[in-house]
Amino acid sequence: MNVEYINPFIEASMSIINQTTGFNPKIGKLYIKNTPYKGDNLLILIGLTGKIQGSVVLSFSTEMACKIASAMMGGYTVTQLDELAKSAVGELCNMILGNTATLFSKKNIHIDITPPTILTGDNIELSIHQTVIVCVPLEFDDGSKIEIDISYRDK
Amino acid sequence: MNVEYINPFIEASMSIINQTTGFNPKIGKLYIKNTPYKGDNLLILIGLTGKIQGSVVLSFSTEMACKIASAMMGGYTVTQLDELAKSAVGELCNMILGNTATLFSKKNIHIDITPPTILTGDNIELSIHQTVIVCVPLEFDDGSKIEIDISYRDK
Numbered sequence: 001m002n003v004e005y006i007n008p009f010i011e012a013s014m015s016i017i018n019q020t021t022g023f024n025p026k027i028g029k030l031y032i033k034n035t036p037y038k039g040d041n042l043l044i045l046i047g048l049t050g051k052i053q054g055s056v057v058l059s060f061s062t063e064m065a066c067k068i069a070s071a072m073m074g075g076y077t078v079t080q081l082d083e084l085a086k087s088a089v090g091e092l093c094n095m096i097l098g099n100t101a102t103l104f105s106k107k108n109i110h111i112d113i114t115p116p117t118i119l120t121g122d123n124i125e126l127s128i129h130q131t132v133i134v135c136v137p138l139e140f141d142d143g144s145k146i147e148i149d150i151s152y153r154d155k
Numbered sequence: 156m157n158v159e160y161i162n163p164f165i166e167a168s169m170s171i172i173n174q175t176t177g178f179n180p181k182i183g184k185l186y187i188k189n190t191p192y193k194g195d196n197l198l199i200l201i202g203l204t205g206k207i208q209g210s211v212v213l214s215f216s217t218e219m220a221c222k223i224a225s226a227m228m229g230g231y232t233v234t235q236l237d238e239l240a241k242s243a244v245g246e247l248c249n250m251i252l253g254n255t256a257t258l259f260s261k262k263n264i265h266i267d268i269t270p271p272t273i274l275t276g277d278n279i280e281l282s283i284h285q286t287v288i289v290c291v292p293l294e295f296d297d298g299s300k301i302e303i304d305i306s307y308r309d310k
Binding site for chain 1 (some may be wrong): 191194200202203205209212241242268270271272274275276277278279280282283286306308
């Protein structure tokens with residue numbers, strides 16, 4: 001695992017989540033996921049090209065996604081994942097990855113990101129071949145978490 | 156819908172599917188999908204950056220994916236979506252998008268593609284905001300089909 005490649009994702013996640021929701025999650029223990037792996041009920045997928053080619057999948061339980069959307073909308077109660085709530089969580093992830101790309105550019109590493117694809121479903125399983133998959137768990141005070149799965153090939 | 160942007164996807168799909176499986180699907184009627192939309196049981200997601208920013212989602216029923224994987228593996232019987240079968244279908248999509256990028260480059264339109272993310276699940280629904288989503292249905296002789304959903308922002 002190339003720490004130089006993982007730190008910008010962590011730094012951007014912490015900073016953007018704090019700015020947009022007020023939450024202050026802790027970083028859990030990073031680990032490598034093997035393919036295939038199970039996803040939560042709401043996934044936000046953002047592709048990476050340039051020096052780092054791959055994708056980032058942010059995985060939320062329905063409850064966690066509602067909590068994030070509510071915090072982003074000034075405390076407005078969110079009890080189900082409607083399009084507005086999904087769009088808010090998608091925008092959070094877009095901001096995290098946009099900030100990640102800026103942090104990489106400061107290290108002279110150029111990456112481009114795709115717009116987010118937002119996906120809900122049951123029994124979701126993901127397979128990503130020929131890449132490393134590093135999971136960064138973000139742990140919240142109430143025991144809930146968000147998983148950020150970063151898979152990449154170094155070009 | 157900018158036809159100049161859609162034709163390379165169609166041309167590459169037809170050519171690569173024919174070369175790798177021997178099938179010769181017909182292009183169905185293109186249409187615009189509204190977000191959110193339902194996905195099939197196997198989705199292959201590939202991101203686009205550069206002049207065209209967005210994503211391509213190729214959607215297969217389990218039966219269709221097994222049929223494609225079987226044809227790619229020289230007729231070897233495939234009855235379930237194991238990792239080998241999913242990898243074969245993922246590679247097909249990777250080849251289609253790689254060929255699409257080459258066709259764009261011949262028009263002096265530069266795009267980059269991400270490695271494929273392969274996803275299975277039930278009751279899948281996709282949301283992609285602030286982009287057009289063009290669906291290209293590929294129809295096979297036996298009535299089965301593959302849907303190619305192209306969503307993009309013109310940079």
